[in-house]
Amino acid sequence: MAIRIKDIANVAGVSPATVSMVLNNRPGVGDSTRQNILDIARSMNYDSERSANLTRHRDExxxxxxxxxxxxxxxxxxxxxxxxxxxxxxxxxxxxxxxxxxxxxxxxxxxxxxxxxxxxxxxxxxxxxxxxxxxxxxxxxxxxxxxxxxxxxxxxxxxxxxxxNNKESVFMAVEHFVNKGHREIGIVASYVTTPNFAMRATAFKEALAYHGLPYVKDFCFMVDSTFPGVYKDMIETLPTRKKLPTALFCSNDIIAFGCIKALKEKGIRVPEDVSIIGFDNLPTSAMLDPALTTIEVSxxxxxxxxxxxxxxxxxxxxxxxxxxxxxxxxxxxxxxxxxxxxx
Incomplete structure (x- = not known):
């Protein structure tokens, strides 16, 4: 005798409509109930080919x-x-x-x-x-x-x-600065907490140590992660620093964009006064003036x-x-x- 949807519903303690929704792979049924209905359907040999198709559809x-x-x-x-x-x-x-x-x-x-x-x-x-x-x-x-x-x-x-690979990428950026003769290198990091930002900040300190360079707290800027937020934070912070590094690594391109805008408004030239490297290679980075040197990861x-x-x-x-x-x-x-x- 053929197993009907009603039979499965009786065993599962749900309505036939709920069973129908599950067997037709429609939303609206909780995960545990859905799995229970599928298990019951298989145990009762209800349209085993159809059940197999549902499993195959899920795995695909x-x-x-x-x-x-x-x-x-x-x-x-x-x-x-x-x-x-x-x-x-x-x-x-x-x-x-x-x-x-x-x-x-x-x-x-x-x-x-x-x-x-x-x-x-x-x-x-x-x-x-x-x-x-x-x-x-x-x-x-x-x-x-x-x-x-x-x-x-x-x-x-x-x-x-x-x-x-955040560590390798940051080391690459710092090494580029060093190869270009920079010894006073700072970072524009973000106070917004993300794993990648944290890894880049740690890698930056390690890269400086690797090249025998000091980590100077006054060369570190903590900013927001959005363009307007970075710009605002940099505009407020720049006047408080007696000296700027010759180079700044920015934790991503958005931060670099906001940083460059603030530097320019304060009469600080890029790259003549301060060199900048970003991270992400967003399309806009090629259109900046000057075009931004950056790290790209596919x-x-x-x-x-x-x-x-x-x-x-x-x-x-x-x-x-x-x-x-x-x-x-x-x-x-x-x-x-x-x-x-x-x-």
Whole structure:
């Protein structure tokens, strides 16, 4: 005798409509209830081919959570930054015949974000971790489907991470300054807390020490992470400094843009008086006057690698060791660094 939807509903203790929603892969049913109904349907041999198709559809579907926890870093100023990640994700998903679903969560609680990652209708999730702290990342531990975090890195947490090699990239920037004859090098960092900003600030101190250069507190500027915020903070701080370094490393291009605007308004020339290096190679960096020397790390490559790792985890018959991948950057040399060797 054929098993009917009503029979499954009776065993599960739910309405036939709820069973129908689950079997047709429609939203509106909680994850635990959904999984319970699918398990009951399989145990009762209800349309086993259909159940197999649902499982196959789930494993061929991945989701990207575009998260903006507070909007200080993931905002309109970084849309091109996010677009490059999505382009890499989409290209690799198509290549591997995976369906990519994109969800944007703005100013959501960590509970909302974790719930979105728990959805049983996808085989795994890629999470934009730019604005997630190490403590918040640990909230994802109960999830039993594979997860890959991008734009974040944690050596201890047992998750998959694909991020830029911040330390290597910052060392590259400082070495470029040194090769151009600079010995008084400062940093424009942000008081907005993100893992990447923290890693760059730490790497900057290490790079100075590597080259035998002192870390001078007066050469360090702490600013907001948005263009208007950086400009405002620099305008207020510059008059309080008796001396400026000959070179400033900026934690990202947005910070560099705001810094350069403030320097110019104070009559400080770039690069004649102060040289600048940014980080990200945003399109606007090539259009500045002077064009900005910066560090570029391929966001598309990070996206592609994240999809490959997630696909391997989904296809694996058992759990795999956590993958932690760092993508190297390259220096894009333009005209914002003065060569003091030629002075």
């Amino acid at each position: 579907t991945i989701r990207f959570l575009h998260i903006s926890r507070h909007g200080h870093v993931v905002n309109n100023e970084h849309e091109i930054f996010i677009a490059n990640y999505i382009d890499g994700l989409s290209r690799e998903a198509r290549k591997l015949r995976l369906n990519l679903e994109i969800f944007t969560i703005q100013l959501g609680s960590i509970e909302e974000i974790v719930k979105a990652a728990q959805d049983q209708r996808s085989g795994g999730t890629i999470v934009l971790g730019t604005e997630l702290s190490a403590q918040e990342i640990r909230c994802f531990q109960p999830i039993d489907t594979p997860i890959v975090f991008i734009d974040n890195y944690d050596e201890v947490a047992g998750f998959n991470f694909v991020d830029m 966001k598309r490559q990070i996206g592609k690698l994240a999809v490959r790792i997630l696909n391997e985890c989904i296809k694996s018959p058992g759990p795999l060791p956590a993958a932690k991948v760092l993508v190297s950057g390259e220096l894009v040399e333009r005209f914002s660094v003065r060569d003091l060797n030629q002075s």
